[in-house]
Amino acid sequence: MQKIPYIGKWISGLYRIGQSFFDHHLGIYSLGSGNGYYACLTFLYQQEGVTQDTISKHVAIDKTTIARAIMKLESLGYIERHVDRLDRRANQVYLTEKGRSFQPILESALTNWTTSLTRGFTPEEIEMTYILLEKMTQNALLIKENLNSQEKSLPK
The missing domain is CATH 1.20.5 (Single alpha-helices involved in coiled-coils or other helix-helix interfaces)
Incomplete structure (x- = not known):
């Protein structure tokens, strides 16, 4: 019987190296690696005024991680939350001017990472x-x- 290689080794390696890459490229903006920051922002660049729950479902990151990311992004001035008029228990999330101006920087870093990973493909x-x-x-x-x-x- 042929042994199937463990794919997690490669996924884990890509994740860890990616963390270092984004820490290096985006750390000066207080947005180092991980914790859902990029996923939240890239989703909000496509669609603002959504709830944290909506973001969580669309980016496939658990609600707790998204809640922490939203709090951090809000404290840094990248986003703001407003109480949903129809459901006062929910908050709608919007980009601030700082968040909007960060879009080309984030997209450049994401493109650079992707291009680097697919070099020679x-x-x-x-x-x-x-x-x-x-x-x-x-x-x-x-x-x-x-x-x-x-x-x-x-x-x-």
């Missing part, structure tokens, strides 16, 4: 990489959903 390989990574993410989300439903069914 053919256009077809790049397209296939995106397709496969998206499929892997969907599979991981299904695993997470199954684990969550199993936890809910356990006796307490």
